[in-house]
Amino acid sequence: MNNNQLTPLSEEEEQLAAGYVLGDLTDAEVTRLEQLLVDNPALQQEIQAVQTSLDLLSQALPTVPAPASLRAKIVDAPAIAPVLTPPSSRRSGALLKGLAGLGAIALLLLGADNWRLRYQLGLAQQVSSDRVAAILQQPNSRLIALTANDSAAAGTLLFTPGRWQEVIVSFGDLPPLPPDQVYRMWLALENGEIIYCGEFNTESDGSVFVRFTPPETPPQGVKATELFVTIDASADAPDPAGTRVMEGTI
Amino acid sequence: MFCFYTAPEAPPFSMALMSPNASDIELIESLRSGNPDALAGIYDRYGSLVYTIALKILKYPAEAEDLTQEIFLNLPDKEKFDPKRAALSTYLSVLARSRALNRLSSHGSQQRSLQKLKRLLPDRSHVTPLEQASQAERKTTLQQALATLPDQHRTILEMNFFQGLSHAEIAQQLNIPLGTVKSKARKGLMDLRQHLGEAVQ
Structure with missing residues (x-):
């Protein structure tokens, strides 16, 4: 927990910690932060402290009492459902299917020192037309079709083989999700691994147009075989065993 | 420098079947075991906190009420809150902000990045002294720091x-x-x- 014996931080380290929490680090700064974080528990603790400072900011607001009528709507709502429900067989099946990739994903997500991945997972980027043009100008750029299992949703993914660092996705008729859920995209490899690409929400008309810079790329020589999209709770860590709603073969 | 205490927040309303002195952790455990009175206890403690944040971001009372309702009614099904990593007040305030900004984004602003929303409470290992303070003390400390x-x-x-x-x-x-x-x-x-x-x- 709190350790006052840690080495004092430099101005640069404090700047990087603040930039990390604000999500505004440049690529060079992420690389520098990764270097500094090696064997530097003081810097790791500082990031937590800065994050906490920001997380608590909303509790400085002057309190506006909630309307009295709201309490009745919440407290007198119909009975609360039991919390612990057994997983559905569908989900269990999906879990087994995704099991092969889970080890790799878990390592990626939980690796204590993988700050770049955590940072990049926390960010996403909007699409600019020049990025689409840049990919389309590659002679070998490809479009992969994705279709939905049980809806009219359809879409395409644009990428350049060998350059998985940047992909662009366009979907239509994908149902908007409740605010606490997100769509997540995954890439399945021929060796059974599953790579997380990023998450997105639809516009109100069901359309999606996003650019991903997946933090992980397929290992050299390992082919990607399939793309799929899952629905997940936005508060959950990415999990490839979520309900699949769209798939496409590469 | 700071002198925080760890007493549970005192609820403004009496709670049937739940001690008014129940800690946040006891309330959450009770809620998870299916006791609906625990929800009243948690709402009485943090309903206005969530509503305040929702209103600040969403601007409209009706929308703030709707989001507050959504957050509390979904609370029993959520297993995400880990009392070892954050205080319940932190969890709820981060959740309220995140969901409110998400609603703003889904209203279609082209400029607003969805992705200011990081995953909730990343990289946390413990509950800090400021989170263990009373709501009033925490608010005063934060307001003084901001000032x-x-x-x-x-x-x-x-x-x-x-x-x-x-x-x-x-x-x-x-x-x-x-x-x-x-x-x-x-x-x-x-x-x-x-x-x-x-x-x-």
């Missing part, structure tokens, strides 16, 4: 935090260079953290 920041640093932080605006959008609205926004946002956050000191360690 020490230069006006523009605080404004930039708040535009980013409560409106989900990117630094580029803030630069445009305030008519100042992007680099200035970035450096002032970082400096503002560094100073805030510095002022809070050991309370957030």
